[in-house]
Amino acid sequence: MPWIVQNLWLIPALPLAAAAAIAVTKRPHRRFAAAMTIGTMAFSFLLALCAFAHTLNRGATGEITRQVFNFDWFQMGGDTVQLGWVLDPLTAVMLVMVSFVSLLIFIYSTGYMAHDGNFTRFFCFLSLFAAAMLGVVIANSLLLFFICWELVGLSSYLLIGFWYHKPSAAAAAKKAFITTRIGDVVFFLGMLWLYSQAHTLLFYDNAGNGCLENSTLSRMVGLTTTGGMMVTTGIGLLIFCGAAGKSGQVPLHVWLPDAMEGPTPVSALIHAATMVAAGVFLIARVYPILDPGVAGVTGGSTAALTVVAWVGAVTAVFAACIAVAQTDIKRILAYSTVSQLGFMMLGLGVGGVAVGMFHLITHAFFKALLFLGAGSVIHGCHEEQDIRKMGGVRKYMPVTFAAYAVGMMALSGVPIFFSGFWSKDEILHAAHRWPVSSVPFYLGVFGALLTAFYMTRQMFYVFAGTNRGGSEAHGEHAGHAHEPHESPAVMTIPLVILAVFAVVLGFFGTPAWPWFQNYLTGEHAASGLGELFRPDILFTLSLSTAVVAAGLWLGWRLYGRDPIQPAGEPDVLERPDHPVMHDVFTWLKHKLYVDELYEATIIRFNAWCARACSGLDQYCWNSLVMLAGYLVVGLSWVNRAFDEFVINLGFDAGCGGVGLGGRLLSRLQTGRVQDYLRVIGVALAALALFLMWGCSAS
Amino acid sequence: MTPLPAYLLLSSLLFSIGLAGALTRRNAILVLLGIELMLNAANLNFIAFWRYGMEPEAITGIMFVIFSIAVAAAEAAVGLALIISIYRHYKTVNLDKVDELKG
Secondary structure, X not given: OOXXXXXXXXXHHHHHHHHHHHHOOOXXXXXXXXXXXXXXXXXXXXXXXXXXXXXXXXXXXXXXXXXXXXXEEEEEOOEEEEEEEEEOHHHHHHHHHHHHHHHXXXXXXXXXXXXXXXXXXXXXXXHHHHHHHHHHHHEOEHHHHHHHHHHHHHXXXXXXXXXXXXXXXXXXXXXXXXXXXXXXXXXXXXXXXXXXXXXXXXOOOOOOOOOOOHHHHXXXXXXXXXXXXXHHHHHHHHHHHHHHHHOOOOXXXXXXXXXXXXXXXXXHHHHHHOHHHHHHHHHHXXXXXXXXXXXXXXXXXXXXXHHHHHHHHHHHHHHHHHHHXXXXXXXXXXXXXXXXXXXXXXXHHHHOXXXXXXXXXXXXXXXXXHHHHHHHHHHHOOOOOEHHHOOOHXXXXXXXXHHHHHHHHHHHOOOOOOHHHXXXXXXXXXXXXXXXXXXXXXXXXXXXXXXXXXXXXXXHHHHOOOOOOHHHHHHHHHOHHHOOOOOOXXXXXHXXXXXXXXXXXXXXXXXXXXXXXXXXHOOOOOOOHHHHHOHHXXXXXHHHHHHHHHHHHHHHHHHHOOOOOOOOOOOXXXXXXXXXXXXXXXXXXXXXXXXXXXXXXXXXXXXXXXXXXXXXXXXXXXHHHHHHHHHHHHHHHHHHHHHHHHHHHHHHHHHHHHHHHHHHHHHHOOOOHHHHHHHHHHHHHHHHHHHXXXXXXX | OOOHHHHHHHHXXXXXXXXHHHHHOXXXXXXXXXXHHHHHHHHHHHHHHHHOOOOOOOOHHHHHHHHHXXXXXXXXXXXXXXXXXXXXXXXXXXXXXXXXXXX
């Protein structure tokens, strides 16, 4: 077994060790914390590159390399619980992406968090977070996957609530934790079900008995459960619930926008590159359960994948609609993340692992770029997050503007040169060919239109026009001190690197040269420039180009042509002269009232249940307990009375009697010798009389 | 007719006098005297019973009495020593005052 496979565990272990080391250092050791975090992550990145290089070697027949290392964790009854890690293209590409993006974000964080008092704690959490995510990526057992998955949840909780002194941040952290937990519980059920059916949680086994491998799957395919549903479908749907929680799919998306309360590098890390990607990665990992055909098993059902595709499509449009009406720069990006995650799920559902994963990788880079760019803008605008109070930032922050523009165009899917175009186009192409329904395709196209539109809107708000920030708040005395300023190099260089990748990555997965897809699946798809002009591909390419152009034009028409209103004025779409638009916009602005809906239904129901339970506790159980208590108290009273009045008094009386006897007898003891002598004399006389009388009687 | 009853009468008279003295006197020395009288009454009984008993030839009776007298002498010495030490302690030989053993 190659060295890299055997020691793959080092990749997550190094950041974990760094987190442990930082956790025990004192607060002022900032330099040490940053060096540990960045150093170990750089090392992990190098190892990830080695692993990636290793997977580039194909087997003799051209199939993908997949090597696993399993070990026994513990024995439970007759079963042995095994954990392990796997190195295959899916893992390798995620390892490189996660460690590289994390590394850039860590470097950026040293600039962004430079003035924060809890610098060391922040880096400790960052390291832990990256370690957990890398653990998720290498896991070869659903159990290890779940452990790391929960660690990701925990560290995201810690990071979102990093500024826990802000009540909104604390609430957002709690919301993220609880919402993802709802999905995780269902995921756990799916895991148990899988274990009961497959008798193992290992994905791949050296003997070919892993739960994703042919022999196990073909055994499970024959089984059905209630309603004729296949067991694999049921398990797949349960696992998908976990993925939906983590990846913010409707209806569990509510935590993701609120999670923007964390520091911006955290937003970049959690909501672009790693955490939300975990859900998509989970689906990609367990894909053979959702579609047994991938593992060469015939007769399997892909019903679960249909659900995945529908949920993804709905999420993509739903979140894109909401993003149109938001005014917080990070919140727009958050909703766009939700929307893009929907696209990824759609891609997985309709096209397969490679389609979804390609968008995941490209999205990770340009969304990290956008979040870090947004962080740079926020940093430069003195912690201002409202895009209505920005404007004209291009003048002050040219590097950030350029990088941000690249990210925005990649996200919108501007043709040819930007990675988002190719990955999104591939999803649309797969959706177009999907035999089940064509609605997800139209939803996807609409989502792409909205994406281009809201990103253009944001660009115009933030970077175009004149600055609307300081002048309003501070009047004429604001001066130059409150003008935005460019961020330090430690923050802009990661932006530039990410921008380069946001462009370059797209060329690894174009229809003309589908290297990425071949690499992941081990197939040999046709390549060559001629592929671009196949009718179906040309159709989606030109359609998405048109859609993007329409979105950009619409954005320019509404926000770019006329100067944007001052900060207090309503949005163009919100003006009362378009009553319908105004109402729609208001709905979208309030995020379609999903939070309020949950507030009114689930949370109220939950509160009602809690009250009912509390009432039950208070009146039923409490009184029972009190009754038992009083019973015991009464019994002890009786006991005490018995003690006091029977035992004590009896004993006292006994003592008194003995004392009295003693007193009476002590009277005889006069102490005078003559008294004793007298008694002796009397006794002698009596004896003499008795003897005499007795003798004479006899 | 032997004079034995007369001796016995004398000895019981002597014993009674001794007992009365020991019981009624307050002075410790007089009590001791009473006790000696009772002892001598007993000695007289021994002599009388020996002299007019079954074997007047044997010397057991006289030996007994000689021993008894010797013991009485020693006892008198011990008793007087006790009385002296009581006197030293209580500054009195009045037996009514010496009642520390009362209950």
